[in-house]
Amino acid sequence: MENRMTTEKDTSLDLAAWPALADPIHDSQRCFRQVLGALSEPGKRQTLTPFQGSPPHLGVALWGTLLALCDLETRVWIGADLDSASLRQALTFHTGARLVDDPALADFALLTPESFDPATPFAMGSDIYPDRSTTLLVVVETLVNQLGWRLSGPGIAESRDLNIGDSAGCQALMKRLGANRASFPCGIDAIFGAGDQLAAIPRSTRIAGGPSRPTAATEVN
Amino acid sequence: MNGYNFAYLDEQTKRMIRRGLLKAVAIPGYQVPFGGREMPMPYGWGTGGVQLTASILGADDILKVIDQGADDTTNAVSIRHFFQRVAGVETTTATIAADVIQTRHRIPETPLRSGQILVFQVPIPEPLRFIEPSEQETRLMHALEEYGVMHVKLYEDIARYGHIATTYAYPVKVDDRYVMDPSPIPKFDNPKLNDSPALMLFGAGREKRLYAIPPYTRVESLDFEDHPFEIQSWEENCALCGSDHSYLDEVITDDKGGRMFVCSDTDYCQTRRGEVA
Incomplete structure (x- = not known):
């Protein structure tokens, strides 16, 4: 009986590449607190080290975030360049999350700046229920607090710089997040992950400049 | 601790509340609905705050619980014992030593620091409720930023008493958008909400709403130019x-x-x- 079960379930799921949280209760609590810290202090980097291993293309920070926040009540949309049978299988196996093709239905959307299309109709919530929106989980190459976009607003004492890279995709994504202010309280929140580093830009954040902006302040100094 | 999950709530419920909290910090002052659970204490004893604390608490957090500022009153003692029992966490009465502080109707006098989380117990989260009993209407008023009636209420105080007589649960505006009930803290504590280095979370168990003020957020108490906000x-x-x-x-x-x-x-x-x- 057990043998047959194993053979039937013998799939390509690679648990070494897509590890579970070793201690689901306390590890997910720790991951959550990092994500909460990231969203309540936009642009501030958090280090997530929930487990050994490196989930392909995602990085441990975002994989840990998914494991900590997703369950059978959440719907996840996966961008084309991250989409793979093994990711779908791993996510469903570990969390039970439902995968959706319609971005407007997604609680979380997994994507990269390269594949980001500003026209993708993610849920922004309504004026009455702005919380019914999609949270972007964005895989980035770099996540540093210098020479980037200048963030201000709730959670930031004065201003904070965050650089997620200066590719066209990054520019488009940050432009889209900057547009959140015009639709506030509707909008989309973004959580960035690079390896074990995590930072976030919620819809309440004001975004100015960009990595290619003339860094007047630095030049003066 | 036997027979319970860590911090009493099951993981599914914690995740639901956690996802709500992330929305709450992203939309400061907005009341996020959540699936409030029945807790082993009656409504009015801080079931909202307890559910938030249970969802954020970690095994290495040090918890402080206050009731009207005091560590040794019934509500504070029973909630502190509750978490000692179901989470086995270390507790303290010292504000500076605490990572998470659950509070009923006060903000500690000792200035809070970055990294601390203050969890408020909220009886009625809707600041407009005594003016407009319909939830549908108050949601619409928040959506339209239709807050004139709140000023009318404060003005009626001035007309009747010569000054703003609201002394607790004094309405505030968060980041120039949402009018929010800061829970029944005395208005003396309102200035401490503004630009605080600590994260502030609010939980209403009976009404099943949670909301938040991120650190370093502008929080203004509503007032008039000729009747500026004053504390006791x-x-x-x-x-x-x-x-x-x-x-x-x-x-x-x-x-x-x-x-x-x-x-x-x-x-x-x-x-x-x-x-x-």
Whole structure:
């Protein structure tokens, strides 16, 4: 009986590449607190080290975030360049999350700046229920607090710089997040992950400049 | 701790509340609906705050619980014991030593620091509720930023009493957008909401709403140019520690009109008196 079960379930799921949280209760609590810290202090980097291993293309920070926040009540949309049978299988196996093709239905959307299309109709919530929106989980190459976009607003004492890279995709994504202010309280929140580093830009954040902006302040100094 | 999950709530419920909290910090002052659970205590005893605390608490967090500023009153003692029992966490009465502080109706006098989380117990989260009983209407009023009636209510105070007579649960505007009920804290504590280095979370168990003020967020108490917001002040100093700048409770000492004023924040008062080394 057990043998047959194993053979039937013998799939390509690679648990070494897509590890579970070793201690689901306390590890997910720790991951959550990092994500909460990231969203309540936009642009501030958090280090997530929930487990050994490196989930392909995602990085441990975002994989840990998914494991900590997703369950059978959440719907996840996966961008084309991250989409793979093994990711779908791993996510469903570990969390039970439902995968959706319609971005407007997604609680979380997994994507990269390269594949980001500003026209993708993610849920922004309504004026009455702005919380019914999609949270972007964005895989980035770099996540540093210098020479980037200048963030201000709730959670930031004065201003904070965050650089997620200066590719066209990054520019488009940050432009889209900057547009959140015009639709506030509707909008989309973004959580960035690079390896074990995590930072976030919620819809309440004001975004100015960009990595290619003339860094007047630095030049003066 | 036997027979319970860590911190009492099951993981599914915690995740639901956690996802709600992330929305709450992203939309400061907006009331996020959540699937409130029945807790082993009656509504009105802080079931909202307890559910938030249970969802954020970690095994290595140090917890402080206060009720009207005091660590040693019924509500504070029972909630502290509850978490000692179901989460096995370390507890403290010292504001500076705590990572998570659950509070009923006060903000500690000791300035909070970055990294601390203050969890408020909220009876009625909707600041417009006594003006407009319909939830549908108040949601629409928040959506349309239709807050004129709130000023009318404060104005009626001025018309009747000559000053704004609202002394607790004094409405605030968060980041220039949402009008929010800061829970029944005395208006004395309202300035501490503004630009605080600590994260503030609010949970209403019966009404099943949670909301948040991220650190370093602008929080203004509603007022008028000619009737600016003012906090309470006392002619007396604390009878125990001599403080002339903390929130004082009046304590009746006999049946002959004897009374004294003491700090409502017991940790602050004891620290000042040097009782806590």
